[in-house]
Amino acid sequence: MPVHHGAQRPSATRVTLLTEGTYPHSHGGVSVWCDQLVGGMPDIGFDVIAVTGTGREALAWDVPGHVSRVVSAPMWGPPPEGRPPTGPALDRLTDAYEQFVTSLLDPCAEDLFGPALYAMARAAADGALSPFLRGDRAISVLTAVWNRPGLAVREARPTLHDALTATTLLEHALRPLATPPPEEGVAHAVSGGVAVLPGLAALERHGVPLLLTEHGVYLRERYLGYRTAPYRWPVKAVVLGFFRLLAEETYRRAALITPGNRYNRLWEEQGGADPESIRTVYNGVDPAAFPPAGPEPDEPTLSWAGRVDPIKDLETLIRAFSLVRAQVPAARLRLFGGTPRGGEAYRERCEALAAELGHADAVTFEGRVDDIKDAYAAGNVVMLSSISEGFPFTLIEAMSCGRATVSTDVGGVREAVGDTGLVVPPRDPAAMAAAALELLGAPGRRRSMGEAARLRVIEQFTLRQTVDTFRAIYLELSELGAMAPRVPSWARVPAWAKRAPVPRTAPVAPVALASAGGTADERPRSLAG
Incomplete structure (x- = not known):
């Protein structure tokens, strides 16, 4: 597994970030959050165990010197080295x-x-x-x-x-279990799911306290994804059973859970987390880095920023824009953000939908932008159409830039927006279009909402507040870990x-690895989400 070494730096507190598909190998909201956290604490030593695709991914971020190691834990590609037991x-x-x-x-x-x-x-x-x-x-x-x-x-x-x-x-x-877990300090999982596995192993083996931060609800997103996955019910029952029980084990054993919004707390408590172990810590931005965006575009424009991914539900946004353009023919929809590897088919589907609806000339995929502030400034109204979110950075960044927003009612969106933007149900093009038309037709209201949104960020959602809160948590958990007895697993x-062993109905013996057919009912059990 690839290991990137930075400068060694002694620290009273050492934190190992546990990530999956994000920092430091890709861009996006969670990666931004990790970079802010690490960059804001040069006095604390960090390591990173990053669950990746193949392990060949290049670093997408300039890792600061107080990050000693970045260890890649690939889920695909060649399997971990080892021999079968005998x-x-x-x-x-x-x-x-x-x-x-x-x-x-x-x-x-x-x-x-x-x-x-x-x-x-x-x-x-x-x-x-x-x-x-x-x-x-x-x-x-x-x-x-x-x-x-x-x-x-x-x-x-x-x-x-x-x-x-x-x-x-x-x-x-389960491949991340083969990665050597941290032996000291604090293990900080920045999502649920497989990224947590080295942290659970560290807790079991070395007594390292586990901190869990969920931006979106990992389990909910697995439920959403597997509804349309090309597997029969027996496969889904096994895999979703794993993700559900892993979430529950994590919630029970984490020393502290810091969801990015109160919505996540409901899932965590339902999954067995002790309410006393949960503290909501909102994402924050630097208002100086996201100043007022300035003049609006001359043409009525809706802008969107994020990664091109099904969970962002750009199809609903494009359908909503079609309804907007029926009322405002000059309207444009500008979509800013990269397409992750493997997501090209989804982008093509969205482009085809825009063409099918007759708006290929007005819907533009701009790709990644050098300065994300330009994406927010590009619109009279900034849109968010996701079917799942935590506490979205793009939303509070747009608010800091003083832009009015229309967002779907998912995750912590209402907590972020308050009354400074419009919130609509997810997967509802008509409601989204009505909200966008309402704001496009009211420049005075857009301006006053944008000013209120920036003030709300300054008062409640600054980066300094976030960093200071996590520094205090790291110190608190480090002291807890220092007092914990080291009982090897x-x-x-x-x-x-x-317990008495569960009787088998058939002997466990090798079977021929051949495919077999079947026509059983493929409907999964009721899935929350």
């Missing part, structure tokens, strides 16, 4: 994996998840987990478990192909080992 080690890992899979599929066995996960983490540290999950025995375990009488997934008649698919997805999702007896 003898008693293989039997122990097989038992742990059986408990793990059972917890994902049997609501009565969910308490097996944590102990089994940590047993698998020990195997991953020895280089044995990934080879095991790529072997026949792991497939046999899953097929035996989900064919037990009484399990709902059995009614969908899972196939061998389903078992291969689900096991492959789990193997990739291998000295603990896993809870599942104290």
Whole structure:
């Protein structure tokens, strides 16, 4: 796994940021937040464990000198180095994996998840987990478990192909466990999900306190994504069961959870977090770096900024713009932001939709802009059309620039905007168009809303407030970690080992890795979101 070394710098407090697909390998809101946090604390030593795609990604940010190491934990590409276990080690890992899979599929066995996960983490540290999950025995375990009488997934008649698919997805999702976890300081996961895995291992093995910051709700976004994923229900049941139980384990074991808005808190409490362990910390911007944007464009223009991604729901925005242009023929829609690798098809779909609606000449994809302030200044009104958000940077940056906004009612949007912008339901082109037309037709109201929005940022959402809050949290958790006893994980007896084993309905034996068909009902269980 690639490791980038910076200057070594002693510090009383050391923080390991745990990221996924963001800092320091890509741009975007969470990456901006990480860069602000690191840059605002030159007195604190940082490391980064970054879950990436292939591990070959270049750094997108200039990492400051007080970041000692950036370790890439790739989920795809070549698997982690290691050998499959043999003898008693293989039997122990097989038992742990059986408990793990059972917890994902049997609501009565969910308490097996944590102990089994940590047993698998020990195997991953020895280089044995990934080879095991790529072997026949792991497939046999899953097929035996989900064919037990009484399990709902059995009614969908899972196939061998389903078992291969689900096991492959789990193997990739669990790869971050092979990354050496931090042994001191604070582990700060800046999202839920697989980025947390090294932090949970650090807590279990070395007593390192885990801090979780959720910008969006990771579990909710997995539910949204898997609704349209090309997998049958048995596969979705396994993978979404993993993400749900991982979220619950994280919420229970984190020393502190700092959601970026109060909306996230509802998910975290529902997932088992102690309300006393949750503190809302809003994102902040530097008002001096985002001054008033100045004169509006001559033509009536809606602007948008962000990454071109389905979760941003640009299709609804384009449909809303079509309704706006029916009333204001001179209107334009300018979209600023890059397209992540793999997202080209979505951008092409959006461009095709604009052409289909007859607005290819008025809808422009501008790509990444050197100065994001130019994106906000480009519009009379700044739009946000997402179906999921945390506390969006683009929104508070636009507010700091004194622009009126129309945003979807997701995540912490209402908390950010207050009464200084218009908020509409997600996936509702008519409501979005009506709000945009309302503001385009009222220049005085746009101006007064923009002024109020900037004042709101200055009073409540400054970068200085955010950085100072997290510095205090790091110091608090460092003291907690220093007092924690260091009990090595291998000295603990896993809870599942104290229970009678769950009887298997079929022996665990190697199976031929061949695909098998099936026509079972593919409808997933009810998914929140």
